[in-house]
Amino acid sequence: MDHEPPHGDQAGDELFPGFDEWDVPVAPGVALHGRSGGSGPAVLLLHGHPRTHTTWHGVAPALAAAGYTVVCPDLRGYGRSSKPEPDPEHEVYCDRTMAVDAVVLMEALGHETFAVVGHDRGCYVAYRTALDAPDRVTALAVCDGVPILEALERADARFAERWWHWFFFGASPHAERVIAADPLAWYRPDESRMGTGNYRDLVAALEDPRTVRAMLEDYRAGLGVDRANDAADREAGRRIPAPTLVVWSLRDDMPLLYGDPAKVWGTWCERPVGTAVINSGHHMAEExxxxxxxxxxxxxxxxxxxRSSRTTSQR
Structure with missing residues (x-):
């Protein structure tokens, strides 16, 4: 599959030295924007809400230096990736659709198999990719998240108090109007903590009302089709065959809400899971x-x- 040549800007080049920038078609009318660099086994890094691929600017070059080919896209609807029109069933922005995007992207970049790392909303796309394309995913790392079904089944008053935005984003008819009226006031991005280039990339995305709409569609899919797909997989006994690492932030609320996150993931994985606790708040890749x-x-x-990657020539 053809993709546009690199067209990096100065801020992006400073964030990802030596990386190529691209827009790769993954579906009719849909292209993913992002960067890739390094050599060796392929690793796909998937950001969370409301971030863009530049959230990985401190992680991706380090992994490339460690001997990996690192691929960092904006998820569909986020950042500078395409923002297709939503559908009534919210399947356009569901995790299964984004997982297909991930596989097509990696094929287009020449990687038949790859490891995948996901943070926050990207965590859901990552484990859906591992479930739906087990022959492609060689290793999985999930950061600050549990399967959507598990989260919703634990949605007690404490969860609703801390994560009320899930239900505002996913169910309120007013969310798009409220957020799009002043997205920077809503999200309050902090340039000093994010870094200037990362901050600017996020601000540019948030100022596009189509980005806000797409991000809300991600949450609407989470409450509906994504939850249903998880339930069907659990009922069918489908489990993740890839080696899995469960990562959470020391200063976030994962243990408070879920106890031991590794135990939650253990029921979804064929192998014992590994764990890592990062001394940070929620945005661990930046902090x-x-x-x-x-x-x-x-x-x-x-x-x-x-065993980590079979790489073919780029097409």
Missing amino acids: APEQLAAALAAFLDAQGRG
């Missing part, structure tokens, strides 16, 4: 990039570089 990159590299190295 503790060195620690996260080291944890991911150690996990990926343990899987064996020779």
